[in-house]
Amino acid sequence: MEYKDLLVVISNLKERLAVLEKENLSLKKENSILKERLAYYNTPKTSLNSSLPPSKDENRPNQSLRKGSVNKPGGQLGHKGKTLEMTATPDHIVELHPDYCCGCGASLTEIESVKDLVRQVVDIPPIQAFYTEYRSYSKQCSCGCTTKGRFPQNVKTPISYGPNTEALVGYFHARQYLPFGRMEETFNDVFNISISEGGIHCLLERFAAKTTPVYQLIKQRVSNSPVIGTDETGAKVNGKKHWIWTWQTDSATYIAHSDTRGGDTVKKEFPEGFTKSTLVSDGxxxxxxxxxxxxxACLPHLLRRLNYLNEKYVDQQWGREFQQLLYDTISIKKENEFGNEQYNKLTMHSVLKLEYLLNNPPDKEFKELYTFYKRMRREQQNLLVFLYIREVPPDNNASERAIRNIKVKQKISGQFKTITAAQNFAKIRSVIDTTIKNRMNVLKALIEIAKFEYQFVN
Structure with missing residues (x-):
């Protein structure tokens, strides 16, 4: 082979090598993408290792972040049990006197009875609608002027529903989550009150308006609290995805509707923020x-995320150490008296451990774990606040409980047909949740609100 021919062969080989190198790069890239996809199926996201709701779990794993307890199931030592108790003032008494001897059959009618045993049955009497008739009379003065008796402010039509019925509509709607159809059936069958779905809608609108002063008072109380939890969840309104937000404390819950999940909602509801409060959130x-x-930050949210990362990246230790640190910090507050010597010692150890982990990052090859690490670096000051302030919890569970009722309501009753309907539910549910937190009777509280005069609301 001549020199000229060798040059041609070398040139062809170079071209072929360039093509192969290009294909190799393409295959490597494709391989990397396929590995990422495969990793998703090897380590699927569930409610245990991410923010996905349990309803999205394919296999519905029966697991929990909570560690096992040494206690046996059931009532614990010191738990005060409850049982149905007899009343000292029964409404109806049935006296059971024997007429004949069970031994010989002789008559016992002339023998005085001795009370031997008492048993009671508690039941609900037949419910009948209670009608109150208002009769307005007129009187003519000697001056010639005729004066008529004034009807109460809320008695405006020939016949209307009273405050108890109005409060029950709000109670069934936002506490028991009944759809309008089932509510209509309940009033007809249980209370013997004829009411249509349209009538229920009008009563609900009227009752929601009466809750406005209490609703605003709840908002003010939440805003002035030293510790506030917040959360948000999606809600379908007239076929579109809207959002329900909550800001809550140990004694009050404020729920608001919004058409956005963005920061504009916070600016609208609390334009000045909470400059004197600790805000607990999911991040x-x-x-x-x-x-x-x-x-x-809500530590259980971070623990779920670490569950996923540790399952995905088996050949690393950083994620497991960080996860254990979070578990340890939660235990410090749960198992030790706040502020004592042991508590302070363990707290300082946790702070130093956190500092160490954030100064020694995981390998960058663990892509999602490294992203999590960078987030923890940014939010370091939000991780252990609860160890320094007694009232601050390490989780956002209370806010999640306050917002979960929206999902329950929509699973039972379906979507809100209008924005006003969503706003009304938020107002009534805020009052109900606040009532529950203050250990008050929910229905009695709603009845008191229903008795408000309309001009007071307006």
Whole structure:
């Protein structure tokens, strides 16, 4: 082979090599993408290792972040049991006197009875609608002027529903989550009151308006609290996805409707933020950017995320150490007296451990874990606030409980047909949740609100 021919062969080989190198790069890229996809199926996201709701779990794993307890199931030592108790003033008494001897059959009618045993049955009497008739009379004065008796402010039509019925509509709607159709059936069958779905809608509108003063008072109380939890969840309104937000404390729950999940909702509801409060949240950006004295991250959310990362990246230790640190910090507050010597010692150890882990990052090859690490670096000041302030919890569970009723309502009753309907539910549910937190009778509280005069609301 001549020199010229060798040059041609070499040139062809170079071209072929360039093509193969290009194909190799393409295959490597494709391989990396396929590995990522395969990793998703090897380590699927569930409610245990991510923020996905349990309803999205394919296999519905029966697991929990909570560690096992040494206690046996059932009532624990010191738990005060409850039982149905007899009353000292029964409404109806049935006396059971024997007429004949069970031994010989002789008559016992002339023998005085001795009370031997008492048993009671508690039941509900037949429910009948209670009608109150208002009769207006007129009187003519000697001056010639005729004066008529005034009807109460809320008695405006020939016949209307009273405050008890109005309160029950609000109770069934936002406490028991009954759809309008089942509510109509309940009033007809149980209370013997004829009412249509349209009538229920009108009563609900009227009752929601009466809750406005209490609703605003709840908002003010939440805003002035030293510790506030917040959360949000999606809600379908007239076929579109809207959002229900909550800001809550140990004694009050404020729920609001919004058409956005963005920070505009926070600015609208609380334009000044919470500059004297600690805000506990799941870490959603609008919540983290809300002005507050302190922010506390929800540690169970981070633990679920670490569950996923540790399952996905088996050949690493950083994620497991960080997860154990979070478990340890929760235990410190749960198992030790706040502020004592042991508590302070363990707290300082946790702070130093956190500092160490954040100064020694995981390998960048664990892509999602490294992203999590960078987030923890940014939010370091939000992780252990609860160890320094007694009232601050390490989780956002209370806010999740306050917002979960929206999902229950929509699973039972379906979507809200209008924005006003969503707003009305938020107002009534805020009052109900606050009533529950203050250990008050929910229905009695709603009845008192239903008795408000309409001009007071307006």
């Amino acid at each position: 959603w950006r609008p919540q983290l950017t809300t002005p507050a004295l302190h922010h506390q």
